[in-house]
Amino acid sequence: VDIDMVLTGSDGLAAGLANGTWIKILPDFNDKFPKIEDNYEPAALALHKKQGAGYGVVVNYYPxxxxxxxxxxxxxxxxxxxxxxxxxxxxxxxxxxxxxxxxxxxxxxxxxxxxxxxxxxxxxxxxxxxxxxxxxxxxxxxxxxxxxxxxxxxxxxxxxxxxxxxxxxxxxxxxxxxxxxxxxxxxxxxxxxxxxxPDTQFMCIPKGVAEEKVAVLVKLMAFMLEPAQQAYTYDKGYFYPGPAVKGVPLSAAPQESQDAIAEFGRPQYEELIRKFPVxxxxxPEALVAAFEKWDREVGANKMK
CATH class of the missing domain: 3.40.190.10 (Periplasmic binding protein-like II)
Incomplete structure (x- = not known):
């Protein structure tokens, strides 16, 4: 295996689960992620449990x-x-x-x-x-x-x-x-x-990674979930807001991120996020079925 850790979305996670690509991270390494479920934002927690299913650890989130x-x-x-x-x-x-x-x-x-x-x-x-x-x-x-x-x-x-x-x-x-x-x-x-x-990115480990590397990777994952590191997920708005854990305001993000959101963000987004349900x-298995049905019945003759 040439790749030790993968950051992927719902589609990549689902495809990997269908193919048996990922190793089980939780609950096997629960001791490396103390209070992980308490720390997640509610919607991020739902994604972590429903989609991650122990094979993918949510690292960022947005509606x-x-x-x-x-x-x-x-x-x-x-x-x-x-x-x-x-x-x-x-x-x-x-x-x-x-x-x-x-x-x-x-x-x-x-x-x-x-x-x-x-x-x-x-x-x-x-x-x-x-x-x-x-x-x-x-x-x-x-x-x-x-x-x-x-x-x-x-x-x-x-x-x-x-x-x-x-x-x-x-x-x-x-x-x-x-x-x-x-x-x-x-x-x-x-x-x-x-x-x-909502959408998210998951941290996953492919099967075949050496045990000593896995031990380091789960420590890296836990580090990436610390509030100080989560503040970087504001980035330049790509996953706005971004943080998957509670208590990470925009004011904690790098100044470059704060400036980008100030200029290109939209004030109405906070209201919209509150207005509609998540x-x-x-x-994963239903998502794969939806992709296949769309490819077959909707986009079959028009995909490029």
Whole structure:
């Protein structure tokens, strides 16, 4: 094994679990993570337990999305509901886009958020409980040219003017504007009835890593969960807010992070985060099933 530790999202964790890639970290090394569950933010704890399942340790967290990002000079009337978004996409063919959910945080967040917006039977069961969601995604497909393999392409096409509206998240809104990939003037909105589907990064160890290395790696993981280290997760807004543990205010972050959030963050985000409920993402096996169904039934002929 050439890699000792992996930082991955829900998709990578799920794929690794399906393939038997990861070693079990908890409860095997509980003594190295004292009060870990007490220290996590509530939503981060839910992700840690439901998705991490002992194989992935949550290192950062944010409510994520879904958000819609748009160019205000080209979009004069913003859709308010999920039905209005569909109508807009059909009335403006080729101007709305999102990336393949398997390889896109905003893409999978949008996909997992739709069952709540549409009132589907079981938002946690993409195979038998998403009848309205799959019908909606197929209808939305009529106004979409293609599905890029990653989120960055959608950001660049929005910036270039090829698209007017894309799927986004808090972090994908803030960070590309900090980096200059997307103009500062780009705006965002949340649809009526939104439920946040949070995202996170997990620390995982692949099978085959030597025991003496594993002992060091779990110490490193515990160190990365200390408040002083968690303050770095504010970064330049990529996982806004970022910290997975309690008691880490923005004022504890490096000045560079504070300046980036002050200039490119949006004051309304704190209100939006409080306004809408946070739901658990799909469990790994259900997420894999959703990815496969989307690839097969929605994006099959338009993926690039």
């Amino acid at each position: 994520s999305g879904p958000l819609i990002e748009y160019a205000p000079e080209r979009v004069k009337e913003v859709p308010g509901s999920v039905e209005e978004l569909l109508a807009w996409a059909k009335a403006n063919p080729g101007r709305f886009i999102y990336a393949r959910p398997t390889n896109s945080g905003p893409g999978r967040t949008f996909m997992m958020g739709l069952p709540y917006l549409l009132g589907d039977k079981d938002p946690q069961d993409p195979v038998d409980g998403w009848e309205k969601t799959w019908a909606y995604l197929k209808a939305l497909d009529e106004g979409i040219d293609y599905y890029p393999s990653g989120t960055t392409v959608t950001m660049k096409e929005l910036a270039e003017g090829t698209r007017d509206m894309i799927v986004s998240t808090f972090g994908w809104d803030i960070n590309p504007r900090v980096l200059g990939i997307v103009p500062k003037e780009i705006e965002t909105f949340a649809l009526e009835g939104t439920h946040w589907v 739901e658990a993402p799909l469990k």
